[in-house]
Amino acid sequence: MAHARDTAIESSSGITHCSICEQVCGLIVTQSNGRVTSIKPDKNNPYSWRDYCIKGASAGDHRDHPLRITKPMKRVGxxxxxxxxxxxxDQISAKLKRLIAQYGPDTLGLYSGNPGALSFSSYGFxxxxxxxxxxxxxxxxGSxxxxxxMxxxxxxxxSEAVILLPDVDACDYFLLIGANPAVSKMSWLGKVSDGWTRLRKRLQGGARLTVVDPRRTETAAHATDHLAPRPGTDWALLLAMITVI
Known part of the structure; x- marks a missing residue:
């Protein structure tokens, strides 16, 4: 019995959300003995699209990866x-002081990207x-x-914070350039609750969807028209659109 208690697996599940992008998709995370064993979408989350992309699905692999850096490291040679x-x-502070003294404070720059820019505490600090x-x-x-x-x-x-949301339910034509909302909720469609489902419903009602992407993505498979420019030539297409408009 003592051996059974020592080797017992402590497993639990909790409701949380992904913080990799601004969509904060609802998640149900299961862990056993401190390791993530399962990440599933929270189908009852009233805010998110009740699904997730590969980034959220594989978050546990990054957390428990054997090469994950968990302590400070410095370069020696x-x-x-x-x-x-x-x-x-101490070393970082000394280096920052030297740079400021020699070049001025603006020589120190900060770039905040996902997921740090979407963490209030991280970005605020x-x-x-x-x-x-x-x-x-x-x-x-955003830069x-x-x-x-904005x-x-x-x-x-x-105000740059007042961004109008598209009227998906009444739209007759959709143009998605480099967006794949069938897999990832990012892009303007992510601001519309359950936007991908509602877009597909409009397609059934006669609306058209044009997808511009070199790859035939999961979203492009539902498109009325799929334009596949060669990689690196999308600027020519956009310039032509601006010229015509």
Missing amino acids: DRYVETSYEEAI SDALLDALGSRSKFMI IDHNAL VAAREMHG
């Missing part, structure tokens, strides 16, 4: 060796760190991803 947090903080250092060199996913959208929203509505 052509290899990395383990060090303490105290030594890491990073922003406060640059403020404390006096640097204005702050960049994030290369959707600044144009500028247009600010000029049209007075």
Whole structure:
């Protein structure tokens, strides 16, 4: 009996959400003895699309990967060796002070991407760190991803945070460029509750869907028209569209 107690598997499941992107898809995570054994979509989540993409499905593999870095590492020659947090903080602080003294605070830049930019605590601390250092060199996913959208929203509505949502249920034509909402909820369609299902319902009602993607994606399989430009030539297509419009 003692042996049975020692080798008993402690398993439990909990409801949470994925934080890799802004869709925060609902998840049910099962763990046994501290290791993730299963990640499934939370079908009862009232906010998310009741599914998930491969990034959320494989999150457990990243968490428990044997090569995951769990302690500070410093480069010595052509290899990395383990060090303490105290030594890491001291060395980083000394290097930052030297750079600021030599080049000024703006030489220190911060780029926040997924999932850090979608964590309130992570992004808030990073922003406060640059403020404390006096640097204005702050960049994030929006710097290369959707600044144009936010500028247009600010000029049209007075605030970059006021972004209009598409009326999917009444739309007669959809154009998706490089988006694959059948697998990943990212893109404007992700802002519409259960948007991919509602888009497909409109297709049944006579709407058209054009997908522009070099690959025949899961979304392109449902398209009325699939344009597959050669990789690296999408700029020519977009420039032609702008010219015609």
